[in-house]
Amino acid sequence: MKGEAFSAITVINAFATGKGGAIGIYLKVSVRVKLTDEGVSGEISVRGEEFEDLSLVKAVVETIKDKFGLDFGVKVEIDSEIPVGKGLKSSSAVANALTKAILKELKIELSDIEVVKLGVEAAKRAGVTLTGAFDDACASYFGGLCLTDNLKLELLKREEVEKIPVVLLIPQETVLTSSLRRRNFRVLAPYVEEAFKLALRGEWKKALVLNGLIYGSFLRYNLEPIAKALEVKAIAGLSGKGPAMFAITEEPEKIVEIWRDYGEVLTTRLR
Structure with a gap:
């Protein structure tokens, strides 16, 4: 099963107040997911180079297993255009794309906002976010401008923007x-x-x-x-x-x- 999500840029960083905002941009993460009996394996490519760290993938799998009381493994292929560790929401995009693809593969239907919240929970577990990055995750998933309360996981405002x-x-x-x-x-x-x-x-x-x-x-x-x-x-x-x-x-x-x-x-x- 395939899934995709996108990068975003910051309007307001939520570090200081817990409230933040971001806008989606067209840098993409594509994932392919295949369910297995157990374990997490796969390949991650970031801008054409191999990336070894599967901790976020494992966190997404554990979060979904815990939420639905399931037991499964996955094999993943992740191809990302988003540089890692630069502030361009690479973790939010990967968490979104993976969560979406795994839920589809499990035939579990959730609203878009619930999918985003699961991805945020996984990012927290993996230690790749200080604030839960709900603003980044919403902008990555929905596009447009998203302003959020990251502590309450509330989307306060979303609006379309010109594709400048x-x-x-x-x-x-x-x-x-x-x-x-x-x-x-x-x-x-x-x-x-x-x-x-x-x-x-x-x-x-x-x-x-x-x-x-x-x-x-x-x-x-x-x-x-x-x-x-x-x-x-x-x-x-x-x-x-x-x-x-x-x-x-x-x-x-x-x-x-x-x-x-x-x-x-x-x-x-x-x-």
Whole structure:
């Protein structure tokens, strides 16, 4: 059975307040799932390279087994276009695609939002999220802008967005979520809350710029790429925990030119 899900970029990072927002983009994860008698095996390919870690796959399987009182194994093939450890929601996309495919294979019907919640539970079990990443999971699954309360697992607002080009900057460094557990993001709460209110009012472009500047400076990233993108009137921010940055613009070639010196640059669209 096949399943797919997509990447997303951050509007509001939920680390500080538990409330967050993200927008889907067209970077895809495809999975194939075959049920077996026991165990978890398979192959994961990320952007053409082998990826050895099956911990998220195992967490998805355990979560589904526990919820429905079943016993089964799986063999998986996962092919992902999403870089890992860059803040581009690779874990949410894999959890969504796998959960969807395994449930189909088991002939279990759930509403879309329940499928997303199962994937979030699995991501928590696997230790790949600090907040449950319900915002990322919703944007990955549904597309469009999704604003959520991650602590209550509530989708507060969803709206379609224009399929504007997005330029992604992917620096060399990788930042795994587990490395941020000791950081006190609560000190950012008063500022991030204001940005979240902007997003709820429909001013998500302003919100994501503020979010990027707040978290980017707190995490001590070089914010020069964002500054340069703003100078040419793009909307630019930090995705997730970083280090990936993004710019939403009708003139992607300008940003590609400016950002070339900072790392790998990809172009896609809002979904």
